[in-house]
Amino acid sequence: MMQFTENAPPPSLYTAGGGGASLVRPWPDFPTSAKSLQGNFNNAACMEQLLVHCAYAIEANDATLAQQILWVLHNIAPPEGDSNQRLTSAFLRALVLRATRSGCAALASSITGCAAPDHPLPLCLSPLSLAGFIDLTPWHRFGFSAANSAIADAAEGFAVLHLVDLTTTHCMQLPTLIDCLASRYPDGPPFLRLTLPTSSPAPPTLDISLHELGTRLVNFARSRNIGMEFHVVASTPSDGFDSLLHHLRAHHLAGEALVINCHLMPHRIPDESAGSMTTASCTSPRSAFTKALRSLEPALVIVVDEEADFTAGDVVGRLKAAFNYMWIPFDAAETFLPAGCEQRRKYEAAVCWKIENVIAMEGVGRVERLEPKAKWVQRMRAAGFAGIGFGEEAVAEVRGMLDEHSAGWGLKRDDDDLMLTWKGHDVVFASAWVPTTSAPV
Structure with missing residues (x-):
């Protein structure tokens, strides 16, 4: 088994065969030392191309070429380098994991010796630490700020606000929403019913149970003179939240404002690329989900998600899309x-x-299947929803929140929606929807 080290040259491009060496795969001007790599390949475009070539080699079970490229990547992308190097190091780790799971014994044996970065430890945080984690960037706070004002508007005139929180942040939006309701309705805020599915397995996770979290939220709401109930339903994105939707149909009360808050969770519902739809008559779970939401006659649906497309069926397509989006958190x-x-x-x-x-x-293990805003707009309209946009109060809330962060973050209004940007690049969109006058047939 070959071990790669910082100063060792890459494996030979030639292998012995028959009467002599035979060329396995041409690679013009392949560098022979770690020092020469820094000048030749140390830029984002070259790193992306190396990752693409490596992905092709892994998919072709070409262990020799994969080893060669992995050696280069390991030397030009240390995990503690600059933002481009750390980004590339993360993709290097992902490719090594893919190779070890490929099922090809020769490739797995060859790759195992590669000095890839250690796998990151699972993130399990306390509620206070998670709140601090979320406050580091506007990535989540953008959606919180945009949604809170719209949710408070939807609750006006109702004695009960029933919030269904489909989020990856373990209810971290709720304290700011509770404060928003308390300030908006000082003489009588609505009673808050909170329903959410079982927690997402993606990091970061909480070091307390959801029921303990619910107790803390109920006590916090009481301190703001808001009555609150907390319900957890055993349901996950993998089945399109079928159990949750069934629960809502059975427990939706007349006279309450039902608000569905979808925050970076919708893309974990399987889509067409998951391979679960095999005929034209089969409905995408995401489309079925949005139609089921429409049948509940909600007062408001908030959709917040990342502006990227990770649905390509081939790993190279996903790698290119992810590399040209995931640079943003590293750069920030x-x-x-x-x-x-x-x-x-x-x-x-x-x-x-x-x-x-x-x-x-x-398969079902790949839950990060991002779709861009345009696709979600298409799904929501097809299900019988109309976009209503965000008011000036919501926009002011977002701008005020962004002032607390570094200057690279920005906001733009895109049709009825809001878009968080980093150095002019689209990052996260927020949209608000209400049912049209009649549901689609």
């Missing part, structure tokens, strides 16, 4: 978190988990 972390600090390590570990899921996993 570079601006406000010092190298080697624990906060940055944990923040980037969660980003690495997402990259590994996109690249190394297939």
Whole structure:
């Protein structure tokens, strides 16, 4: 088994065969030392191309070429380097994981000796630590700020606000929403019913149970003079939240404002690329989900998700899409978190988990199946929803939140929706929807 080291040259491009060496795969001007790599390949475009070539080699079970490229990547992309190097290191780890899971014994044996970065440790945080983790960037706070004002508007005139929280952040939006309701309705805020599915397995996770979290939220709401109930339903994105939807049909009360808050969770519902639809008559679970939401006659549906497309059926397509999107969190972390600090390590570990899921996993295990805003707009309209946009109060809330973060973050209004940007690049969108006058047939 071959071990790669910092100074060792890459494996030979030639292998012995028959009467002499035979060329396995041409690679013009392949560098022969770690020092020469830095000048030749140390830029994002070259790193992306190396990752693409490596993915092709792994998919073709070409162990020799995969080893060669992995040696280069290991030397030009240290896990503690600059933002491009850390990004590439994360993809290197993901490709090594994919290779070890490929089922090809020769490839797995060859790759196992590669000095890939260690797998990030699982992130399990206390509620206070998770709140601090989320506050590091506007990635989640953007959706919180945009949604809270719209949710408070939807609750106006209702004695009960029934919030269904489909989120990956373990209810971290709720304290700010409760404060928003308390300030909006000082003489009588609505009673808050909160329903959510069992927690997502993706990091970061909580070190307390959801029921204990619910008790804390109920006590916090009481301190703001808001009555609250907390319900957890055993349901997951893998079945399109079927159990949750059944629960809502059975427990939806007349006279309550039903609000569905979808925050970075919808893309974990299986889509067409998951391979679960085999005929034209089969409905995408995502489309079935949005139609089921419409049948509940909600007062409001909030959809917040990342503006990227990770649904390509081939790993190279997903790698290109992910590389050209996931640079954003690494670049942003570079601006406000010092190298080697624990906060940055944990923040980037969660980003690495997402990259590994996109690249190394297939089937139901690949839950990071992002679709761009345009696709969700199409699904929501087809299900019988109309976009209503966000009011000036919501926009002001978002702008005020962004002022607390580094200057690279921005906001743009896109039709009825809001878009979080980093250095002009689209990051996360937020949209608000209400049922049209009649449901589609």
